Amino acid sequence: MQEKEVYDYLTAHGVKASVQRVAVMQYLLQQMGHPTVDEIYQALVDHIPTLSKTTVYNTLRLLMEHGVVRMLTIDGKNANFDGVTEPHAHFLCHQCGRIFNIESPSELLAAPPTAPQGFAIETADLYYRGVCPDCLAKQDT
Structure with a gap:
């Protein structure tokens, strides 16, 4: 999904689409895997230098509350995230x-x-x- 499409997708689900929220959601939708918070942070911090892990955590929590992201605890050790709902x-x-x-x-x-x-x-x-x-x-x- 392109950035504008992700923006519209988040807005349609009641999420105020900030730069960080769009970047996290776009990353999840482009991944065939199920990244952890650390993996999402590492993938995005070079493009958004002001990004923090706290922002990633808070963004994922908000996206889960709005039903656009799922959290998986399949291995019992990590929280992984899925943009396919x-x-x-x-x-x-x-x-x-x-x-x-x-x-x-x-x-x-x-x-x-x-x-x-x-x-x-x-x-x-x-x-x-x-x-x-x-x-x-x-x-x-």
Whole structure:
């Protein structure tokens, strides 16, 4: 997405689009991976020298509140961020640590199981773990 499109996207979701917010959102939408706060900061600080990690944290929190970013805790150690908010599953390669978006049967993501009496399910995450094709290929050689 171009900067103007990201600006319009954020504005349409009720987010006041600052230079930092547009840069963080654009970076997330351009990444095929799921970066951490540190990775986002390192990628953007050379282009926005006044950027701080606190600004990145606060921006991501705001974007999550407005539903334009998802936080993943698939590996139990890191918070990773995803700019794709449509229902989908994630795959963690336990060898290289990369996280991939993967399609999953829609019935697994669209209709969560019936909640016990008195519970209200608001979100559901579906994670798979295993070995990615690149790591499998390295094993075969």
